Amino acid sequence: MVFTAEHTPAEIVKVFPKASDLFKQHRIDFCCGGEKPLSQTFSTIEIDAAAVLSELNTAYDKWQNEDHEITDWDALSPAELIDHIVHTHHAYLNEELPALGQFVTKILRVHGKNHPHLEELHKSYNEFKVEMEKHMINEEQEVFPLINEYEKNPNSTLLQHIHEANGGLENEHETAGNLLKRMREITNGFEPPQDACRSYRITYSRLSDMETDTFQHVHLENNILFKKL
Incomplete structure (x- = not known):
């Protein structure tokens, strides 16, 4: 190909x-x-x-030409995809968001005077944190149960409710994606300055990891799970 x-x-x-x-x-x-x-x-x-x-x-x-394990996401049922998303990506964010938030706050407190961009990073990160926490609660308590129910009992009324709910989720995905893009811009691609301390470097590295995980998370929902419906 x-x-x-x-x-x-x-x-x-x-x-x-x-x-x-x-x-x-x-x-x-x-x-x-x-x-x-x-x-x-x-x-x-x-x-x-x-x-x-x-x-x-x-x-x-x-x-x-390399040996690697490939997951055929299209072959999974909606319920299997939901299980993976909740136990992999939601679990990661639920643990990482508060812990990483402490690092973002710490480097602002210690280095904010000499690196004023850290104030905007702190603001964008906390907006992202609140957005994703609300988003995951909505998915787990409202939308994912609807999808699981539809898989067991498909009907047009339930499908319409799911499509309406998914439209809201995709808007939230776009908001979260824009915040991640802004954090990447603020941090020059998560590249720490030469005088950065260990905590500064750890913060940027973990922000980059979170961006990667979130993009995969959103990809699985927008481009695979929602397309199955």
């Missing part, structure tokens, strides 16, 4: 999961905006489209 500008990021990540790293590096949205062909993205940002496609296909060729 050769990827072209007519493929969407969501399609590519399904086939080649590590493409998410390349898309993140080039700031190409594969979760919230993952259904747009790459050609549309290339037309809106300053990027060498031919070089990106070449890098993508070279990495894919190399990846195909």
